[in-house]
Amino acid sequence: MTGRFISFEGGDGSGKTTQIRKLAERIRQAGGDVVVTREPGGTDLGLKIRQALLHGEDLSPRTEALLYSADRAHHMATVVRPALERSATVITDRFMDSSIAYQGGARGLGIDTITKLNRWAVEDLVPDMTILLDLDPVIGAQRVGAKKDRLESAGDAFHAEVRQTFLDLAAKEPDRFVVVDASRTPEEISADIGTAYDRLR
Numbered sequence: 001m002t003g004r005f006i007s008f009e010g011g012d013g014s015g016k017t018t019q020i021r022k023l024a025e026r027i028r029q030a031g032g033d034v035v036v037t038r039e040p041g042g043t044d045l046g047l048k049i050r051q052a053l054l055h056g057e058d059l060s061p062r063t064e065a066l067l068y069s070a071d072r073a074h075h076m077a078t079v080v081r082p083a084l085e086r087s088a089t090v091i092t093d094r095f096m097d098s099s100i101a102y103q104g105g106a107r108g109l110g111i112d113t114i115t116k117l118n119r120w121a122v123e124d125l126v127p128d129m130t131i132l133l134d135l136d137p138v139i140g141a142q143r144v145g146a147k148k149d150r151l152e153s154a155g156d157a158f159h160a161e162v163r164q165t166f167l168d169l170a171a172k173e174p175d176r177f178v179v180v181d182a183s184r185t186p187e188e189i190s191a192d193i194g195t196a197y198d199r200l201r
């Protein structure tokens with residue numbers, strides 16, 4: 001049997017890094033083999049792509065979408081699939097739903113187009129469970145403070161569109177998505193995530 005594949009999604013400051021650390025710790029304490037990774041930048045090539053995406057020159061929306069999907073294809077082939085094949089649990093900080101929300105929704109490239117591009121990039125390997133940390137992006141921005149990368153500096157309407165697209169995706173795939181109210185305390189949030197994880201196994 002292959003391992004479980006879990007993605008965390010949500011805007012910046014929604015608590016993905018915080019909650020992934022907690023879930024990974026919980027799995028490790030139970031003796032599980034867990035790989036924590038992220039997109040973009042889960043590989044050496046991915047780090048270069050991440051640098052270009054988040055801190056480089058202005059990119060057209062299509063360029064941006066292709067770079068994210070290139071990072072994802074490489075990450076899937078070299079990190080995620082091998083770990084799942086040895087039955088590890090893989091937790092990724094962002095996955096294809098981020099591309100669908102940011103490039104498909106907020107950048108206006110189209111949900112279907114970006115979904116198809118990414119399904120192709122990952123050869124249809126979709127997470128077993130996606131935790132969506134839902135939070136007002138204004139609060140998320142307050143949590144992360146002043147230091148913003150290229151996408152974080154996009155406007156309020158952009159981030160509102162990202163949030164709404166994530167929620168729409170979750171409504172379309174209720175079996176895969178777990179929507180968590182991320183405005184609460186880290187402990188309340190991790191309790192919900194723990195319950196969802198226990199159901200998955």
Ligand SMILES: Nc1ncnc2c1ncn2[C@@H]1O[C@H](COP(=O)(O)OP(=O)(O)O)[C@@H](O)[C@H]1O
Pocket residue numbers: 010011012013014015016017018019143144182183184185186189
């Ligand atoms: N539930 C929470 N309530 C308040 N602050 C939080 C919460 N979860 C995380 N934080 C803080 O908000 C900031 C962003 O959290 P982080 O986990 O890095 O989010 P993300 O990875 O989604 O950008 C960090 O400073 C973190 O300590």
Ligand SMILES: [Mg+2]
Pocket residue numbers: 016017018093
């Ligand atoms: Mg983070």
